[in-house]
Each structure stands twice: as C-alpha cells, then as structure tokens.
Amino acid sequence: MIRQTREDGTDIFETEIDGETIQWDNGLTYARHLQTAQLLSAQVPVSDKPDEMLFIIMHQTMELWIKLVLHEGRLVLDAIRGDRLAAAGKGLDRISTIQRHMIQSWEVLATLTPHDFLTFRGFLRRASGFQSQQYRELEYLLGNKRGDMMIVHKDDAEATARLRAAFEAPSLYDELLRLLARRGFDIPADRLNRDWTRPYEASDAVEDAWLKIYTDVDAYWDLYTLAEKITALEYYFQEWRFKHMKTVARVIGHKPGTGGSSGVNYLVKALDLSFFPELWSMRTRMAAPREGGDYGPGAGAEA
Numbered sequence: 001m002i003r004q005t006r007e008d009g010t011d012i013f014e015t016e017i018d019g020e021t022i023q024w025d026n027g028l029t030y031a032r033h034l035q036t037a038q039l040l041s042a043q044v045p046v047s048d049k050p051d052e053m054l055f056i057i058m059h060q061t062m063e064l065w066i067k068l069v070l071h072e073g074r075l076v077l078d079a080i081r082g083d084r085l086a087a088a089g090k091g092l093d094r095i096s097t098i099q100r101h102m103i104q105s106w107e108v109l110a111t112l113t114p115h116d117f118l119t120f121r122g123f124l125r126r127a128s129g130f131q132s133q134q135y136r137e138l139e140y141l142l143g144n145k146r147g148d149m150m151i152v153h154k155d156d157a158e159a160t161a162r163l164r165a166a167f168e169a170p171s172l173y174d175e176l177l178r179l180l181a182r183r184g185f186d187i188p189a190d191r192l193n194r195d196w197t198r199p200y201e202a203s204d205a206v207e208d209a210w211l212k213i214y215t216d217v218d219a220y221w222d223l224y225t226l227a228e229k230i231t232a233l234e235y236y237f238q239e240w241r242f243k244h245m246k247t248v249a250r251v252i253g254h255k256p257g258t259g260g261s262s263g264v265n266y267l268v269k270a271l272d273l274s275f276f277p278e279l280w281s282m283r284t285r286m287a288a289p290r291e292g293g294d295y296g297p298g299a300g301a302e303a
C-alpha cells in the first residue's frame with residue numbers, strides 16, 4: 001500500500017485489487033463529500049412496521065429531486081432574466097428529465113398495499129405532504145401563489161422567510177412574459193409589473209403573443225422552443241400530480257388525508273390548475289400552416 005501525504009497533511013493511499021489500482025484520499029472521501037452518514041441516518045420510522053421504510057424513502061427521494069428541480073429552476077429564472085435562452089433551455093431539459101424520473105418512481109410506492117399502509121398510518125398522526133416546504137416553494141416559483149398554505153410553517157421562521165421570498169418574487173411565467181416584452185411583444189403593463197403575490201390572470205394579449213410565436217416558428221425559433229420546454233414542465237408537473245392522486249386513491253381510497261383534507265378530492269382539484277394558461281389556450285386557436293392541408297371545419301379560422 002503506497003501512502004503519500006499531501007501538503008495539507010491528509011493521506012493518499014493506493015493498492016492493487018484484482019488487477020485494478022485503487023486510490024483513496026482521506027482528505028475527501030466519498031462519505032465525507034456526500035455526507036452519507038447524515039443521509040443514511042435520516043430514515044427514522046415512528047412505528048415498528050416494516051413497510052414504513054418504503055414510505056419514508058419515497059418521500060425523502062422525492063424531496064431530494066424537488067431540491068434539485070428548485071436549484072435548476074432558479075438557474076433557469078436567472079438565465080431568462082439575462083436573455084440567455086440556450087442556457088434556460090438546457091436547464092429546462094434537465095428539469096423535465098428529473099420530472100419523468102419522479103413520475104416513474106410512483107411505481108415503487110404503488111407496491112404499498114392499503115393493508116401495508118394501514119399497519120403504520122396511525123403512527124403518522126397529522127404529518128402530510130401538505131407540509132412540504134420545498135413543494136410549496138416550487139409551486140410559488142412556478143406561479144401557484146397560494147399564500148394561505150404558508151400557515152403550516154408559522155412556527156419555523158427560516159421556512160417562512162424562504163417561502164415568503166418565493167411568494168413575493170416574480171414566477172417563471174412572469175419572467176417569461178417580461179422576456180416577451182423585451183423582444184417587442186405587446187404584453188400589457190399590468191402583467192409586467194404587478195403584485196407578484198396575486199395569482200396570475202390570463203390575458204388575451206399574452207395569448208396573441210404566443211399565437212404569433214407559434215404561427216411563425218422560424219422567426220421566433222428560440223422563443224418557440226423555450227415555450228415548448230416550459231409547456232413540458234407543466235405537462236410533467238400535472239402528470240406527477242395525477243400519479244400522486246392515483247397512488248393515494250389506490251392506497252387509501254376516499255378516506256380523508258392525514259393532513260386533514262378531503263384526500264383524493266382535494267388532490268383532484270389541483271389537476272385543473274395551470275401555471276402558464278395562455279400557452280395552453282393558444283393551441284385551440286392555432287391554424288394549420290399553408291402546407292398543412294385542409295383538416296376540416298374551423299381550419300384556418302384564425303389565419
């Protein structure tokens with residue numbers, strides 16, 4: 001075993017195992033870098049029921065992915081603010097890939113049968129995803145400004161300050177509309193500067209702007225491809241919500257949630273929410289391009 005001592009006094013070791021050279025550096029090990037001791041000691045069941053471990057790890061992995069989506073989301077906002085659309089697009093691609101992974105991961109939780117869950121549900125008391133600070137922050141970043149939800153964090157000053165900052169800041173869509181205005185689109189002044197804590201209200205002028213971009217895609221290629229990536233983000237967010245709702249229905253039926261809501265009925269309501277409304281409504285008004293052929297009554301009505 002070879003040992004070198006670095007200038008900072010830490011040791012580097014080297015040995016041969018199975019014909020491979022293996023090295024490790026005591027100054028920065030895998031465990032120290034990734035804080036595996038803290039990470040792997042954070043699964044603390046409140047019951048002695050074996051299926052609670054799956055429940056804990058599912059939530060914790062989702063929280064980790066939400067942390068990365070928030071991190072990437074803030075970078076995307078910065079990039080849009082700085083007119084760096086290629087960088088924004090790259091970030092959005094990463095977010096969508098994470099979202100698809102999160103959606104797929106519901107399959108693991110679906111192995112939790114109603115019986116499995118009932119063995120430990122009573123031990124969870126009032127704990128619920130309702131109280132996920134990161135999820136709420138992500139909703140604020142994307143534009144679902146429901147300030148009343150902050151109340152569950154009222155005893156945590158740090159969480160409240162963080163949530164309030166996201167609540168009071170322009171959302172991803174607000175920044176996108178400011179970008180459209182910088183690019184010469186006629187976005188109403190009350191959409192460019194407003195009380196960011198209020199939910200966004202759809203506007204005909206904004207829909208017109210998107211329609212123009214989606215009609216002349218060659219002229220607005222960067223905005224058009226960015227808008228499609230933003231649409232994908234909402235599409236996957238809704239798919240996550242749907243899979244959550246369906247998993248909940250599969251596990252608890254129509255029982256109320258541990259957080260006190262009506263359960264599945266509460267989750268179904270969120271499926272009607274839209275972060276970027278005109279990006280969806282504009283599609284109904286789209287007409288086929290000239291070479292697209294006649295696809296029936298109504299075609300070309302808006303051309």
Ligand code: HEM
Nearest residue numbers: 058059062128129130132135248251257258259260261263
């Ligand atoms: C068996 C597993 C699960 C069940 C039965 C369940 C059930 C529920 C229910 C009934 C609600 C509505 C609030 C309430 O009254 O409690 C809720 C909300 C929520 N759950 Fe779950 N959940 C499960 C797994 C998960 C997982 C793995 C996550 C991942 C982080 C999660 C995140 C959330 C979030 C963020 C909300 C708030 C949604 C909103 O306010 O729009 N849940 N859950």
